Amino acid sequence: MKFARSVRIEPGARAVRTVCPFGCGIICGIIAHEKDGKVVKVEPGDYKDTSHICVRGLSSPRLAYHPDRLKYPMKRKGQRGEGKWERISWDEAMDMAASRLKGIGEKYGTPSLAFVSAGVGGLTNYSTVGFAGACQGTFIMPAGFGDSAGPCADTVCYGAPLWFGEDYTNRFDNPGLCVLWGNNASVTEPFKWRRIRKAKENGARVVVIDPRFTTTASRADQYISIRPGTDVALALGMMNVILEKRLHDRAFLSDHTSAPLLVRNDTGQYLREKDVIPEGSDKHMVWDTIENQPVVHDARGTTPALSGDFKVKEIGCRPAFELLTGLIQQYTPEKVSKITEIPEDVIINLATDYGTIKPSASYRGMGGTRGNLHGDVNFRAINTLAALTGNISFEGHYTFELNPLGFFELGMPQFVTLLQMYEAILNDEPFAIRSLWLMRHNMINQDPDFNRMTKDILPKLEFIAVTDLFMTTTAQYADLVLPACTFFETTDIGAPIGNGSHEYIQLQQKVIEPMYESRPDIEIYTMLAEKMGFDAFLDKSAEDCIEMLLDSDHPTMEGVTLDNLKKGPVAPGTCEMPVFNTPSGRLEFYTENLKAFGQELPGYIEPVESQRTPQAEKYPLLFSTTHSKFRLHSMYANVDWIRELDPEPVLKINPVDAASRNIKDGDSVRVFNDRGEVVIKAKLHNKVRAGLVNTSQGWSPDHFISGTHQALSHATINPAQAAVFEPNAAFSDTLVEVERVEEG
Amino acid sequence: MGERQILLIDLELCIGCQTCTIACKSEHGFDKGSGIRVETIETVNTGKKVTGFSEFSMYFQPVTCMQCEQPACLDACTEEAITKRSDGIVLIDAENCTGCEACVSSCPYDALFYDEYKNIVRKCSFCHERLDDGFEPFCALCCPEKAIYWGDNDDPESEVSKLIIKRNAHTLKSELNTGPAVFYIPQKNCS
Numbered sequence: 001m002k003f004a005r006s007v008r009i010e011p012g013a014r015a016v017r018t019v020c021p022f023g024c025g026i027i028c029g030i031i032a033h034e035k036d037g038k039v040v041k042v043e044p045g046d047y048k049d050t051s052h053i054c055v056r057g058l059s060s061p062r063l064a065y066h067p068d069r070l071k072y073p074m075k076r077k078g079q080r081g082e083g084k085w086e087r088i089s090w091d092e093a094m095d096m097a098a099s100r101l102k103g104i105g106e107k108y109g110t111p112s113l114a115f116v117s118a119g120v121g122g123l124t125n126y127s128t129v130g131f132a133g134a135c136q137g138t139f140i141m142p143a144g145f146g147d148s149a150g151p152c153a154d155t156v157c158y159g160a161p162l163w164f165g166e167d168y169t170n171r172f173d174n175p176g177l178c179v180l181w182g183n184n185a186s187v188t189e190p191f192k193w194r195r196i197r198k199a200k201e202n203g204a205r206v207v208v209i210d211p212r213f214t215t216t217a218s219r220a221d222q223y224i225s226i227r228p229g230t231d232v233a234l235a236l237g238m239m240n241v242i243l244e245k246r247l248h249d250r251a252f253l254s255d256h257t258s259a260p261l262l263v264r265n266d267t268g269q270y271l272r273e274k275d276v277i278p279e280g281s282d283k284h285m286v287w288d289t290i291e292n293q294p295v296v297h298d299a300r301g302t303t304p305a306l307s308g309d310f311k312v313k314e315i316g317c318r319p320a321f322e323l324l325t326g327l328i329q330q331y332t333p334e335k336v337s338k339i340t341e342i343p344e345d346v347i348i349n350l351a352t353d354y355g356t357i358k359p360s361a362s363y364r365g366m367g368g369t370r371g372n373l374h375g376d377v378n379f380r381a382i383n384t385l386a387a388l389t390g391n392i393s394f395e396g397h398y399t400f401e402l403n404p405l406g407f408f409e410l411g412m413p414q415f416v417t418l419l420q421m422y423e424a425i426l427n428d429e430p431f432a433i434r435s436l437w438l439m440r441h442n443m444i445n446q447d448p449d450f451n452r453m454t455k456d457i458l459p460k461l462e463f464i465a466v467t468d469l470f471m472t473t474t475a476q477y478a479d480l481v482l483p484a485c486t487f488f489e490t491t492d493i494g495a496p497i498g499n500g501s502h503e504y505i506q507l508q509q510k511v512i513e514p515m516y517e518s519r520p521d522i523e524i525y526t527m528l529a530e531k532m533g534f535d536a537f538l539d540k541s542a543e544d545c546i547e548m549l550l551d552s553d554h555p556t557m558e559g560v561t562l563d564n565l566k567k568g569p570v571a572p573g574t575c576e577m578p579v580f581n582t583p584s585g586r587l588e589f590y591t592e593n594l595k596a597f598g599q600e601l602p603g604y605i606e607p608v609e610s611q612r613t614p615q616a617e618k619y620p621l622l623f624s625t626t627h628s629k630f631r632l633h634s635m636y637a638n639v640d641w642i643r644e645l646d647p648e649p650v651l652k653i654n655p656v657d658a659a660s661r662n663i664k665d666g667d668s669v670r671v672f673n674d675r676g677e678v679v680i681k682a683k684l685h686n687k688v689r690a691g692l693v694n695t696s697q698g699w700s701p702d703h704f705i706s707g708t709h710q711a712l713s714h715a716t717i718n719p720a721q722a723a724v725f726e727p728n729a730a731f732s733d734t735l736v737e738v739e740r741v742e743e744g
Numbered sequence: 745m746g747e748r749q750i751l752l753i754d755l756e757l758c759i760g761c762q763t764c765t766i767a768c769k770s771e772h773g774f775d776k777g778s779g780i781r782v783e784t785i786e787t788v789n790t791g792k793k794v795t796g797f798s799e800f801s802m803y804f805q806p807v808t809c810m811q812c813e814q815p816a817c818l819d820a821c822t823e824e825a826i827t828k829r830s831d832g833i834v835l836i837d838a839e840n841c842t843g844c845e846a847c848v849s850s851c852p853y854d855a856l857f858y859d860e861y862k863n864i865v866r867k868c869s870f871c872h873e874r875l876d877d878g879f880e881p882f883c884a885l886c887c888p889e890k891a892i893y894w895g896d897n898d899d900p901e902s903e904v905s906k907l908i909i910k911r912n913a914h915t916l917k918s919e920l921n922t923g924p925a926v927f928y929i930p931q932k933n934c935s
Contacts, residue, residue, distance in 0.1 A: 008879045041770055052888050058766040186759040190888055215759055218802045645762055
């Protein structure tokens, strides 16, 4: 194989260009060295302009050759979770699965058969959705596992393609200011960090807003400590300063945003042409200040009003910007300082910089989406701040479109979001779910409210099947476990997702044969389909499936072919920006569909479990679970090389909070609330704010002294998010108390 | 003119990700331990505006075998297992090493470690076999921030020689006069 740089290969070894997909949306190209049928080493992939590898990627041979890998299919003996298993053949396993799925489908209807995928691996995902369709079953949407606040916001603001909304606020070639909102990019989003670092080298100021002093904060020019969950208030306070100093971009607001669109005083909905003239269209209306009359918003030669109160056919209307201004005026720096606990002058200076330096880029991370139940409003406020100052990227961004239709030849599934799945299992809403097929998704470990999950939800499931590499927390509760392949053992496609990644589509090329009795995911579905009596499902090679996906005819996909991917990474074409696929075709900071929830504008909402809510009397500390460089969610927690650097979970607690609880460094502490508890070692840490305690997510119950961190979180559904996209799990919107555990 | 192989590490770029630590394990088959570790250095913050915290910050400092000009380990070894190449790289001969660890305690940089599986002492060798084949040290290849430079410090025209002067690079514990071959570009964020 030819590489874009010279690669040192041991005698008798072979080097294969493939990917490590275990960065979630970030898929790093790697070169795997194989000798005598074994992966002996991994090194960074060859790109023409970038490369990346991390502790996880380099350790993946230790994952693949881990002695605890699941080696053959097993069915449960005894009670769920008892740990008694019987080895069975694939044929028996598929017979068992088919008979259970068919039985439950007949009893409760086929939508009761739910399928979940881990979200890693193109073929894994599409084949899972496709197989759910073949069963006339249900696919559980993945974004609510913690990531859906971004798409919720970007859907309403930009009508953005999934996961790429953040591009609008930071895809600038040469930003002068980089503001990171709850984003530890240097640890969690290496390719994004690379862009920020480049901007910094070119003279940009980097400002990090975070309740934790992170690695990224240590590399920034300014760090701003914020009270967790109050980002919306900060953004509104910045907008207040910007309006006060008249730093807003009137032309951008007028031309590209919903600012001039008239909103009806009576309904809170945008005024449409059909409201004005009987045969009128659905087009939004503005008030033309020259002719003093309403006109459709895309009429030429008008000068629309951005403020004022107008009467159109007895309907009182105001431009959306007037409504936004009304909201912003309530958030003076003084008030915002009280909410966010950031000094007024810091707010004023940051706002002045953001409004003056062009372009100013905004980056956002998981802090915003997982940090509170209204994570979508965080991002809507950041988007609105960008719109107000014209800091919206017009530069093309990478996107791509795959063609998954071939996976749905036998039908389309129902779709239910993750948190609504809890309701479907518990309360048969909107319909009963009684079987769960988990493809590499460690649900019990990674989804909120462990005790509700294990005590209330699992018993209602009549069949749980898990395909994974290890006996995960979830697999321990399964009825059937199937051994999966690592990425070294299968061919798949790696398409980067979102703003934190690079732009390349890459081939995951098989390096070694599947180990033990493990089978590629698509082959498992093909086998099961036969047992279910379906017509051939994906009865083709992985490469054929990939060709099917690539054949989307989307203009950005020109040249993205299997043959080219075999030669190396291929960047799809860029799309023009901004293209706002909203109802008005403009950037909408005013969302009429959210009027019913009182969230038509991105107003500040106190987190449900903040220290300023009544339950803080009982549980005064905020508990946040953040992403670690050592794991992808629960993966790699069992890998020896990784554990040498990160031996055990710890609770980081500010010395102030530790002192008042008589907690010393290394003490065992009980972290608890009404939902559950975890016992864990305390680490006194001056880089988390007082009032906040923190641990990294992904550890399993057997890593803790007792309990699990997921027992503290809750699965509250945010109906406003459910109305626009998927409700999100807000893992860090969680109050707890911490107490020292007496030894012995 | 001789040759002096050195590493130059840019502390401004280092994000403490420890990829170098795992890269070293991977390249040299160190089941336990690594030839390079990353220290977190806590600092008092004077230059940077910090809000809501006391005045502190941190940076990250990878530490590896310094391939000293005057290696204390070489003097401490009674088995003549430690040698120095003409380019300054200090090597441990696994055949002669008895695992007595005399060298381990002699090193002022705590850069050597005992390999319990092989009963020998291990350390960084700047990936000398890769260097001899014209490749970079494996940690330098894997460093995601490209913060590790390598080259000949006896050649005033080399990239590392120029960067050492331009970026005012320093060595660790220079007062010991061990003549370290690992140089550091200081970071300015948290000075």
